[in-house]
Amino acid sequence: MATLLKLFPTCTWTGRLAHLSRKGWAQSRSGRLLPCFPASQRCASTTSYLTVEMDDNTGVAVVTMKSPPVNSLSLDFLTEFSISIEKLEMDRKCRGVILTSGLPKVFSAGLDIMEMYGKGPEHCAEFWRAVQEMWLKLYGSNMITIAAVNGSSPAGGCLMAMACDYRIMADNPKYSIGLNETLLGIVAPFWFKDTMMNTIGFRATELALQLGLLHNAPNALRVGLVDELVPEKEVLSAASTAISKWLAIPDHARQITKSMMRKPTIDRLLSHRDQDINNFVSFITKDSIQKSLQVYMERLKQRKT
Numbered sequence: 001m002a003t004l005l006k007l008f009p010t011c012t013w014t015g016r017l018a019h020l021s022r023k024g025w026a027q028s029r030s031g032r033l034l035p036c037f038p039a040s041q042r043c044a045s046t047t048s049y050l051t052v053e054m055d056d057n058t059g060v061a062v063v064t065m066k067s068p069p070v071n072s073l074s075l076d077f078l079t080e081f082s083i084s085i086e087k088l089e090m091d092r093k094c095r096g097v098i099l100t101s102g103l104p105k106v107f108s109a110g111l112d113i114m115e116m117y118g119k120g121p122e123h124c125a126e127f128w129r130a131v132q133e134m135w136l137k138l139y140g141s142n143m144i145t146i147a148a149v150n151g152s153s154p155a156g157g158c159l160m161a162m163a164c165d166y167r168i169m170a171d172n173p174k175y176s177i178g179l180n181e182t183l184l185g186i187v188a189p190f191w192f193k194d195t196m197m198n199t200i201g202f203r204a205t206e207l208a209l210q211l212g213l214l215h216n217a218p219n220a221l222r223v224g225l226v227d228e229l230v231p232e233k234e235v236l237s238a239a240s241t242a243i244s245k246w247l248a249i250p251d252h253a254r255q256i257t258k259s260m261m262r263k264p265t266i267d268r269l270l271s272h273r274d275q276d277i278n279n280f281v282s283f284i285t286k287d288s289i290q291k292s293l294q295v296y297m298e299r300l301k302q303r304k305t
């Protein structure tokens with residue numbers, strides 16, 4: 001077991017590993033002793049904010065976000081997230097990802113407002129590049145991506161869900177999803193807008209963005225922001241059922257089709273990436289915008305009292 005931990009320091013093997021005895025080892029051609037796993041094995045790796053559980057049998061990884069209290073997307077969270085998606089992308093065994101939250105009531109509260117409030121231009125630029133990177137990795141992924149939206153998902157959380165191929169949401173009218181940036185006195189960048197337009201069309205996006213609409217679950221289904229509503233306890237199992245349909249499609253055909261649909265939107269950001277960062281930095285560091293963020297955060301905290 002000690003050797004195993006040396007070989008896979010970041011991995012916790014579950015399933016029948018505990019029963020691995022000497023006969024659970026095989027010798028490689030070079031003579032090295034390697035663990036010999038039974039057919040269905042799950043490998044779970046945990047970082048500070050994420051758990052990634054890979055099932056070698058199905059080729060599906062479940063990525064669970066766990067950054068209390070609300071899975072807000074901080075610079076560190078975003079960095080870890082992009083690295084994890086990149087690793088799965090490079091893992092030939094991984095064909096699909098289910099993205100979900102390990103916290104009650106919230107999928108993700110979107111960008112961490114504290115990363116944009118009272119911070120200097122250099123920090124804001126680094127943060128924005130990480131936001132771009134998260135979206136580029138997810139929207140441009142070759143893998144099948146399913147969002148299991150088991151709680152509220154405003155702003156950047158909605159962007160994350162929209163970047164997936166398919167969205168299943170908990171049928172709870174208390175949960176909401178949408179790009180509510182205007183309510184904070186900020187403006188959704190063009191690639192947030194494009195992602196939403198690609199998902200629900202021009203008119204619904206125009207209304208949603210200007211009004212900063214947060215749709216409850218039934219409305220989200222009606223406008224097409226999510227594809228299915230299921231009882232809260234069934235979100236993950238419904239995502240597994242959904243992904244099996246996608247897995248039945250030959251990867252190369254699905255991937256080329258996905259790229260054909262998404263590449264123009266991705267290329268638009270790639271060719272304006274630095275300009276987009278500069279726009280963000282000069283916008284977010286304005287005194288008036290900083291004031292809006294401060295007022296918004298104060299209101300958020302006052303809701304509790």
Ligand SMILES: CC/C=C\C/C=C\C/C=C\C=C\CC(=O)SCCNC(=O)CCNC(=O)[C@H](O)C(C)(C)COP(=O)(O)OP(=O)(O)OC[C@H]1O[C@@H](n2cnc3c(N)ncnc32)[C@H](O)[C@@H]1OP(=O)(O)O
Binds near residue numbers: 105283
């Ligand atoms: C011209 C244009 C050029 C360039 C583009 C320019 C600008 C674009 C800029 C930015 C784009 C930003 C997109 C975003 O994602 S902004 C973030 C928007 N998010 C929200 O509005 C969500 C706010 N949160 C909520 O609505 C709720 O917290 C909730 C529904 C997610 C959960 O509700 P709960 O009742 O369960 O939890 P709370 O008590 O409200 O929260 C607990 C705790 O967490 C703090 N918090 C909540 N959300 C955030 C957040 N997004 N960032 C940081 N912190 C957050 C909240 O204040 C509480 O803290 P305390 O316990 O009181 O300390």
